Amino acid sequence: MPEVTSFAPGFPAWVELASPDPERSKEFYRDLFGWYSYTLTVGIAEYEIFTLGGIQGPAVGGMQALADDSQPSSWTCYFRTDDIPATLDTVRAEGGMVLAEQTDVVGLGQMALCCDLEGADFALWRPYRPQGAGVVDEPAAMCWVELACRDIRGARRFYGGVFGWKAVERHYYHARYTEWKIGDRPVAGMVPIDEHWPPGYPPHWIPYFWVADCDESAAKAVELGGRVQIPPSDVKPGRFCVLTAPDGARVALVTPAVPDRIALRIHP
Template sequence: MPRVTGHEAGAPCWLDLASPDPEASKRFYRELFGWSSYTMALDAFGDYEIFTLGGTQGPRVAGLSALADGAQPPSWTVYFRVDDVDDTARAARAAGGRELFAPMAGLGIGRAAMYADLEGADFALWQPTELAGMEIVREPGAMCWVELASRDIEGARRFYGEVFGWRPVEHRIYRAAPYTAWEVGGRPVGGMVFMDEHWPPHWGAHWIPYFWVEDCDATAWKATDLGARMAIPPTDIRPGRFATILDPTGARLAMITLAPDLRG
């Protein structure tokens, strides 16, 4: 499996799982995706778990940390690569975003910041120095897509266009609802789905990672055997067959078996 050595500005570059029970999360994802992990010490920030694929020496796929406090919900956070955290942070604030934590250094591996968009969906910025991010993407067991679920499509298009310079391209892939693909330099970096009446009314806007699996049905039902809850059962859409689950701690994620013409 070829290793990714860098990510273009505006593209997803890292995933971080905040869990109330890191040990349980490690067991779940090791069983579900075959991940391994090792611990990285981050100075004053404590230990940070790095998930890898194909053994502990394999490529990095994501990170794991304990919840910052009891008010933080279990969740996957998507990090987007930026050239200058401070410049992008100013753009996020100017566009109406809420600062969750200000740009900070001191990790020894890069600079980060976190914001919530106009609907409250959180996302993070990453300016790498040593840790470029995920070392494998679009391979079985790794992230292959990130997606924003939103009830304000036009507001989200304006916000992320101002923050990252993304260009929205509309598609129809599921039911009759519009689907937006975000592009940078003509290349897709993520998507956005409209939260219509079929979505649970108590679900707020959110970003969610998609992981490529060889058999969506088998992996989704295996997840439930391991303690996950099914949010959207295996369903056919234009890009392939996907499902959405809540892991045993309540963090949302999706999995997809890509259509043959989208692989490679």
């Protein structure tokens, strides 16, 4: 598999799970995707790295234990930036909040944690090394990230200001869908939280992971203790489903209609 060596500013570069039960989460994702994992000690904290192909394989994401058990389990999407302080200034100017100021991650890079107009968390990443995920747009790796929110117009304005994303409207599934682009390259998506969602469901970002067979992987996730929130469904980019993992985090699976990583990123 071709490994990623860099991410352009504004692109998703890493995903991280915060889990109330890291051991159970490790077992679920290892069994579902065939991931390996190892523990990295950062200061006094422990951080789990998920990889493909063993300890020497490329990293696909990270995990840490929830600092507060009262908080829900979730995935955080990290977006590449060349200047974290300047991006944080833009987040504030656009109406978002900074939840954690720029922090050095020993030997790896700098990060900061933010939330948008509706409180959906996301993170910024400026790497030293590695650049972020070692592989994307491949089976068992991240291939898309998506925001669910209520204020579509506000989110388009906010993320356009923060990352320079251009919003393009699509018509997938049952709802109006926003695809964000940088130039001609798709970066991320957005779906409205509407009447099909449980009342009061919080806005959030989730990652999509590439699987060979969406239906088989959804069934396997259920066997492993997950719950299907959106059953396998066909849309133009492929066949997808949305799950709640045993740890409570929401995650999506997709089998792309175009099984080519370059074509997937430049489809019109």
